[in-house]
Amino acid sequence: MMTLRVLLLIVLSASVSYGWHAGVARADITPKEPVPLAGYGGKTRMSERVEHPIWLKALALRDAAGSISVLVTADLVGLSDKMVERIAGMALKTHGVPRERLILNTSHNHSCPVTEDVLWLYYEFTAEESQTRDRYTAMVYERYDEVIGAAIAALQPAELAFEQGLAGVAVNRRRSRGPESRALGGQVDQDVPVITVKANGALKAVVFGYSCHTTALGGLSINGDYAGFAQLELEKSLPGTVALFVQNCGGDANPLPRIRGKDAEATHLASMYGQVLAEAVRQVIAAPMKPLMGPLRASMGETRLFLQPGIPLEELKARLPNLSGMPKREFELFIRQYESLGEPPDHVRYPVQVWQFGEGLKMVALTGETVVDYSLKFKASYGWNDTWVFGYNNDLLSYVPSLRVLKEGGYEGTTGMFEYGHRAPYTETVEEQITKLVQQLVSGAK
Ligand SMILES: [Zn+2]
Numbered sequence: 287m288m289t290l291r292v293l294l295l296i297v298l299s300a301s302v303s304y305g306w307h308a309g310v311a312r313a314d315i316t317p318k319e320p321v322p323l324a325g326y327g328g329k330t331r332m333s334e335r336v337e338h339p340i341w342l343k344a345l346a347l348r349d350a351a352g353s354i355s356v357l358v359t360a361d362l363v364g365l366s367d368k369m370v371e372r373i374a375g376m377a378l379k380t381h382g383v384p385r386e387r388l389i390l391n392t393s394h395n396h397s398c399p400v401t402e403d404v405l406w407l408y409y410e411f412t413a414e415e416s417q418t419r420d421r422y423t424a425m426v427y428e429r430y431d432e433v434i435g436a437a438i439a440a441l442q443p444a445e446l447a448f449e450q451g452l453a454g455v456a457v458n459r460r461r462s463r464g465p466e467s468r469a470l471g472g473q474v475d476q477d478v479p480v481i482t483v484k485a486n487g488a489l490k491a492v493v494f495g496y497s498c499h500t501t502a503l504g505g506l507s508i509n510g511d512y513a514g515f516a517q518l519e520l521e522k523s524l525p526g527t528v529a530l531f532v533q534n535c536g537g538d539a540n541p542l543p544r545i546r547g548k549d550a551e552a553t554h555l556a557s558m559y560g561q562v563l564a565e566a567v568r569q570v571i572a573a574p575m576k577p578l579m580g581p582l583r584a585s586m587g588e589t590r591l592f593l594q595p596g597i598p599l600e601e602l603k604a605r606l607p608n609l610s611g612m613p614k615r616e617f618e619l620f621i622r623q624y625e626s627l628g629e630p631p632d633h634v635r636y637p638v639q640v641w642q643f644g645e646g647l648k649m650v651a652l653t654g655e656t657v658v659d660y661s662l663k664f665k666a667s668y669g670w671n672d673t674w675v676f677g678y679n680n681d682l683l684s685y686v687p688s689l690r691v692l693k694e695g696g697y698e699g700t701t702g703m704f705e706y707g708h709r710a711p712y713t714e715t716v717e718e719q720i721t722k723l724v725q726q727l728v729s730g731a732k
Pocket of ligand 1: 394499
């Protein structure tokens with residue numbers, strides 16, 4: 287009779303020989319000159335120094351069936367529709383990567399340069415500042431092309447594994463803001479999902495995620511915030527490995543405590559948060575991990591998220607003369623939309639991607655600044671141990687509130703909607719629409 291030990295060995299050897307090929311690459315996107323910094327609205331902030339380089343990183347995977355899929359991570363605040371379209375178009379045309387097999391995640395880094403039209407209502411640039419932004423954006427497009435091509439060119443036989451750790455950096459920011467906010471929910475997701483990629487027994491790449499805004503820093507230096515420090519620490523302590531950070535569902539989480547106005551102290555704190563996260567990843571890697579099987583089934587779908595009625599045209603016009611800065615630009619946009627479209631759009635397009643590794647890991651890639659409820663909800667539905675839910679893919683659409691957050695009100699999903707160019711908060715069908723689409727994609731119905 288076969289012993290359990292022998293059976294286990296057979297199962298393990300079968301799984302590691304699945305037939306994956308993997309390739310990893312990184313491209314430096316550190317600006318070469320002072321640039322306008324992204325992420326925070328208000329007065330234009332020009333960068334004054336580089337704390338550490340910022341990167342695009344790509345992991346290409348080819349399953350035994352020959353399908354190539356690429357995950358690209360970025361130390362950027364987000365992408366716009368225009369950027370996603372251009373990068374995805376290039377990936378398809380130049381590198382043959384179909385849209386559903388290209389995931390574009392950003393860390394939501396608030397210490398990176400402004401690119402293209404991302405969060406354009408935040409900024410009012412001089413002609414010279416606009417040119418600086420455009421030069422930087424052109425470089426970023428080139429690097430996306432390079433990094434995707436380089437990861438595919440580096441494909442080699444590999445073994446993949448998955449497991450999760452925990453790190454306590456994230457605090458729900460709706461609970462942390464002032465005495466009234468303490469009555470609001472304090473949910474967080476402190477899971478640290480990790481995929482390892484090994485070739486010839488050597489660790490080549492580690493992909494790890496966390497649900498928390500990259501806002502430990504707010505000074506005038508270029509850096510990757512706590513996520514940048516975590517990646518640096520992992521690459522230093524695991525020589526020969528590329529560390530890729532994925533922003534999960536950190537829409538309503540901040541790294542706390544934070545320090546403002548004292549750059550050296552704030553940088554030290556951000557570095558400590560990076561160390562904590564890196565240590566969580568190292569502990570996952572040091573323990574047994576589940577081998578990932580193929581094939582990698584990729585699907586993508588789109589739903590519509592509807593918006594509540596906007597401010598009437600007459601009211602916009604009446605209030606406009608009293609406004610300045612970002613609110614003025616928002617009102618001007620809505621007035622233009624009334625004049626050119628009849629009214630500001632009543633919905634947005636919401637794409638979702640799902641990658642399923644054999645019968646194991648499901649990666650649910652959502653769009654925009656998704657709040658933590660989505661991560662907790664889909665992990666509860668599809669399995670806490672093998673579901674990875676992450677927002678901040680595709681364009682930085684808006685905050686994406688759950689029904690709970692929408693009903694509570696507040697910044698994420700209510701007062702924060704105008705600055706993304708949307709006429710009003712979402713209607714109460716928002717969570718239902720997203721849940722339905724995810725369900726269809728996970729079940730293979732779409
Ligand atoms: Zn944000």
